[in-house]
Amino acid sequence: xxxxxxxxxxxxxxxxxxxxxxxxxxxxxxxxxxxxxxxxxxxxxxxxxxxxxxxxxxxxxxxxxxxxxxxxxxxxxxxxxxxxxxxxxxxxxxxxxxxxxxxxxxxxxxxxxxxxxxxxxxxxxxxxxxxxx
Numbered sequence: 001x002x003x004x005x006x007x008x009x010x011x012x013x014x015x016x017x018x019x020x021x022x023x024x025x026x027x028x029x030x031x032x033x034x035x036x037x038x039x040x041x042x043x044x045x046x047x048x049x050x051x052x053x054x055x056x057x058x059x060x061x062x063x064x065x066x067x068x069x070x071x072x073x074x075x076x077x078x079x080x081x082x083x084x085x086x087x088x089x090x091x092x093x094x095x096x097x098x099x100x101x102x103x104x105x106x107x108x109x110x111x112x113x114x115x116x117x118x119x120x121x122x123x124x125x126x127x128x129x130x131x132x133x
Contacts, residue, residue, distance in 0.1 A: 003033045005125055006054055008084075010040045010069060011061035016089070016110070017041075020059050023114035029122045032129070043067040043075075050080045057124045058086045059117075062095060063110060070095075073102035085124040087117075 009020045017039045027034050038055065040046045049055060058076070060069030073086045088099045089110035099107035105127075106120040 004036045005033055005056040005128070006036050006038055007121070007125075008038045008040060008046065008049055008055045008058045010046050010058065010064060010072065011089075012041050012064045012066075013061065014041070016061050016063075016112070019112040020089075020117065023112050023117045024121050025118075028118045028125075032122065032125050035125075043072055046072060046076070047079075050076055050083065055084050056128050057084050057121065059121065060086055060088050060104070061110065062088050062090045062099070062107075070098045070102040070104070073099075073104045077103045085128060087120050087124060089117075 009017045011017050021037050024035065038049055040049060060072050062069040069088050073088055076083050085105040087106045087108065088102060088104040089112065090096060090099055090107050091110050096107055105124055108116045108120050
């Protein structure tokens with residue numbers, strides 16, 4: 001059986017989570033295994049999923065309410081041992097500095113641009129798969 005990768009998608013908005021899933025699809029690049037999505041609508045759900053392990057990359061909505069993705073990113077980078085790479089969706093280009101502050105490995109604009117999101121997610125997944133176990 002072929003390995004899959006797990007991408008956690010956090011947003012309080014079901015439409016945003018759907019946009020991420022539809023933009024990246026089941027297999028964003030031929031050299032990557034299929035993606036399984038784990039959708040989370042709350043911060044406690046994100047923390048539980050990360051503590052259980054098995055998440056390869058996180059996509060966090062910087063505009064989520066009440067816990068925004070950038071604050072969540074900073075928190076999980078501090079609290080989760082071997083935290084997976086994080087891609088943050090930012091509402092404005094001016095928020096790029098906040099994405100850096102949050103220690104996210106990548107940031108793309110929201111609303112989701114399928115090309116940008118897929119490119120950033122693919123880069124993070126390749127990095128995870130290339131890393132020694």
